[in-house]
Amino acid sequence: MPEGLVIFDVDGTLVDSQAVIVTTMERAFATVDRPAPGRRDILGGVGLSLPILVARLTPELDEATRAEIVAGYRTAYAPTAEEYGETVLYPGVVEGLERLRGLGLTLGIATGKSRRGLDRLIAAKGWGDLFATLQCADDHPSKPHPAMIEQALMETATAPDRALMIGDTTFDAAMAGAAGVRMIGVAWGYHDADALGAAGADPVAGDFATLTAAIEARLA
Numbered sequence: 001m002p003e004g005l006v007i008f009d010v011d012g013t014l015v016d017s018q019a020v021i022v023t024t025m026e027r028a029f030a031t032v033d034r035p036a037p038g039r040r041d042i043l044g045g046v047g048l049s050l051p052i053l054v055a056r057l058t059p060e061l062d063e064a065t066r067a068e069i070v071a072g073y074r075t076a077y078a079p080t081a082e083e084y085g086e087t088v089l090y091p092g093v094v095e096g097l098e099r100l101r102g103l104g105l106t107l108g109i110a111t112g113k114s115r116r117g118l119d120r121l122i123a124a125k126g127w128g129d130l131f132a133t134l135q136c137a138d139d140h141p142s143k144p145h146p147a148m149i150e151q152a153l154m155e156t157a158t159a160p161d162r163a164l165m166i167g168d169t170t171f172d173a174a175m176a177g178a179a180g181v182r183m184i185g186v187a188w189g190y191h192d193a194d195a196l197g198a199a200g201a202d203p204v205a206g207d208f209a210t211l212t213a214a215i216e217a218r219l220a
Contacts, residue, residue: 004219005158006100007133007149007181009167010111010121011046012189016088018043024073024080028054031072032065043190047112047169049142050074077117087124090188092208097130099212105219106156108133110148110165110175115139132156144174149181164215173199184214 011017022039029036036042037057045053050073054066061069081087101107109131111118115138122128133155135148153163165176168189176183177200185201186208187193193204205211 003104003106003162005106005108005133005152005156005163006215006219007108007110007135007152007163007165009047009165009169009172009189010109010113010118012043012168012191013166013172013186014089014093015121016090018046018190020077020081020084021046023084024077025057027076027080028069028072032068034069046190047143047167047171049112049137050114052142053112074114078120081120087121089125090208092212096208096212100215101130103216105215106132106158108135108152108156110135110143110152110172112137112143112171143169143171144178146175146179149175149179153179153181162219164218166211166215167201168196170195170199173201176200182218184211184218186211 008014011021022042025042026036041057045056048056051070054069058066097107107130113136115136118134118136133152135152140147140151149165153160160180163181165172165181165183166186167183168186169191173183173185173196183201185193185196185204187204187206196204203214205214
């Protein structure tokens, strides 16, 4: 059986969370009486740690106001997610993850989510035993810094050439490159396929079945 580590991004890769993210950001900006940026701008920064994303969206604002927006987002996220109902997984995620685990591959996560948000997702989906390593924004510098991947490699005793990063953004691709790990992109997330390919993702899968086959081919 193949041995290797497959590290997944979450938002835009496993979970279709765009409605929750955009609505939460709109509510966060409302706490400082400012209009929120457009949907495209918000989703274009998904994957970055929240303070970095807010700074990217508000270059004209002072640090104190940005901190209020960050706090507003963190306060609003859980009730907004509850309002929208059960977290939506992309088609094929459940079957694909089980297939990879059945092949003997180790699974991990590297996400811009907070620890609280990641723990909530893991509990909601019953994934407590599925992922061997869980890396999030609370414990590391924002993507594309390689710290999350490096920690995942260390925790699972995996060499970089036996690991893959799976993600939907150029931030994931840059993080993988900085860590010396190969990257496979997904075309259903928040950055387009051409941008992912240009950033080093090879290939960019169009559905989860194709992604699973590409992972098998590279770690077999």
